[in-house]
Amino acid sequence: xxxxxxxxxxxxxxxxxxxxxxxxxxxxxxxxxxxxxxxxxxxxxxxxxxxxxxxxxxxxxxxxxxxxxxxxxxxxxxxxxxxxxxxxxxxxxxxxxxxxxxxxxxxxxxxxxxxxxxxxxxxxxxxxxxxxxxxxxxxxxxxxxxxxxxxxxxxxxxxxxxxxxxxxxxxxxxxxxxxxxxxxxxxxxxxxxxxxxxxxxxxxxxxxxxxxxxxxxxxxxxxxxxxxxxxxxxxxxxxxxxxxxxxxxxxxxxxxxxxxxxxxxxxxxxxxxxxxxxxxxxxxxxxxxxxxxxxxxxxxxxxxxxxxxxxxxxxxxxxxxxxxxxxxxxxxxxxxxxxxxxxxxxxxxxxxxxxxxxxxxx
Ligand code: SAM
Ligand code: DTB
Ligand code: SF4
Numbered sequence: 001x002x003x004x005x006x007x008x009x010x011x012x013x014x015x016x017x018x019x020x021x022x023x024x025x026x027x028x029x030x031x032x033x034x035x036x037x038x039x040x041x042x043x044x045x046x047x048x049x050x051x052x053x054x055x056x057x058x059x060x061x062x063x064x065x066x067x068x069x070x071x072x073x074x075x076x077x078x079x080x081x082x083x084x085x086x087x088x089x090x091x092x093x094x095x096x097x098x099x100x101x102x103x104x105x106x107x108x109x110x111x112x113x114x115x116x117x118x119x120x121x122x123x124x125x126x127x128x129x130x131x132x133x134x135x136x137x138x139x140x141x142x143x144x145x146x147x148x149x150x151x152x153x154x155x156x157x158x159x160x161x162x163x164x165x166x167x168x169x170x171x172x173x174x175x176x177x178x179x180x181x182x183x184x185x186x187x188x189x190x191x192x193x194x195x196x197x198x199x200x201x202x203x204x205x206x207x208x209x210x211x212x213x214x215x216x217x218x219x220x221x222x223x224x225x226x227x228x229x230x231x232x233x234x235x236x237x238x239x240x241x242x243x244x245x246x247x248x249x250x251x252x253x254x255x256x257x258x259x260x261x262x263x264x265x266x267x268x269x270x271x272x273x274x275x276x277x278x279x280x281x282x283x284x285x286x287x288x289x290x291x292x293x294x295x296x297x298x299x300x301x302x303x304x305x306x307x308x309x310x311x312x313x314x315x316x317x318x319x320x321x322x323x324x325x326x327x328x329x330x331x332x333x334x335x336x337x338x339x340x341x342x343x344x345x346x347x348x349x350x351x352x353x354x355x356x357x358x359x360x361x362x
Contacts, residue, residue, distance in 0.1 A: 036292065036294055039244065040243045040291055046236050048286075048287045049232060049287055053279060053282075056287070056317075060286035061316050061318065063289055064317070071348050071349060072320065072349055073315065073321060073322055073350065074350070075128070075321075075323075075350050076322070077121035078130045079118075079121075079129065079130070080132050080329040081109045081114055082106065083103065083134055084103045084105035084134055088165075089199055090198045091228070092225060092259070092264045094259040094261070099262045101260065102261065108142055111148045114152070115149070118153045122158055126158070128158060129158045129160060135164050137164070137165040137171075147175070147177075150162065150178040160182070165185075165209075166205055166206075167183070167212050167213060169212045169216070171212075172209075172212040182221045184250075184252065185221075185222055186223050186224050187241055188225055188238075189234055190235070190238045193234040193238075210222055219250065221250035222250075223252035224242075224253070225255070227273075227275060229264070229267070229273045235284055239291055249296065250296040250297075250321065251288055251296070252300040255275075255300075255301060255305075256301070257304075257332075282313045282317050285297060285317045285318060286318060288318070289319075296320055296321045298322065299311065299314050299319040299321070300323060324339055
């Protein structure tokens, strides 16, 4: 693929004109879906990162506009359905039982309360409801409630997303059967840096879960975190891992939210690495967009401490999805009022659910 001349593949979306999701899905199922490059080398990715910043962002914006509606950002709402007390030792996470963060652990929420929160998210204009649990993996005894949550949220006309830790093949099949639209499971960082961040499960176990999700026919959401004190080479390795698998439908790029009491929050506090350089963050978003032109790139954790200008650069560079609301899972988020003001300032509109679905069908 020539990066200088991205092929305009979906003019109806690019121009922002209404289109039918049925037509889009048919186009995908009749075999006209685009193939994407999955043989990226680390050297090619390093060259992209090294480009003059303005050239890189310009390039990423061109790729973005060739494949996605412009000025349009998809909104998702997160709910922590089971908080804290997690057995895993992810160095960034407020919910790990290995960390003393003052977070109160809770049991799995009951289905009715989850559906109430979903109804509220729908009223607030969200098109996707993402439910997260602080688990290594779901227990079989939890599956009936999880399935009921997926079915109930879907019946409200919202897209569903879950992030529950590792899944077996049979759990992925149960979630697919319930109608789950997306499963989020992040690779988090480069294979080389992974063991510096998490020791209780391997990079390969993450890849295995993604494979189970994909094989079950659920859309894959996978990305990671930058600003954990990793090197540029790690950011290259992280994006290389994502861009050389079947590209995830959605790629969350989180900026570390440093939480006191976590290994990384405490280690980075009061150091120059406490916050990733914003230009380097935008570069990461831009490179992700170029490498995975059809994926939704999600500007995820870290927006609360990001300036409007940096977020605007991220949208220009191809980010087209965010989490809305005052809270992510346990940490703060920008909040609906701030986001509404930002969108108004930038002339950005919330992406309609059917357009987001059409993108996913590619
Ligand atoms: N327990 C499940 C798992 O780890 O797969 C699901 C929830 S977990 C909180 C989802 C993702 O959130 C993590 O993989 C990580 O990428 C991101 N995350 C967690 N804490 C974060 C933090 N403090 N800053 C940025 N991203 C974070
Ligand atoms: C993802 O990549 N980011 C979201 C979502 N997937 C589940 C979670 C961010 C969590 C940030 C820390 C917290 O609020 O606990
Ligand atoms: Fe547990 Fe997920 Fe947090 Fe890791 S990121 S400690 S698996 S909740």
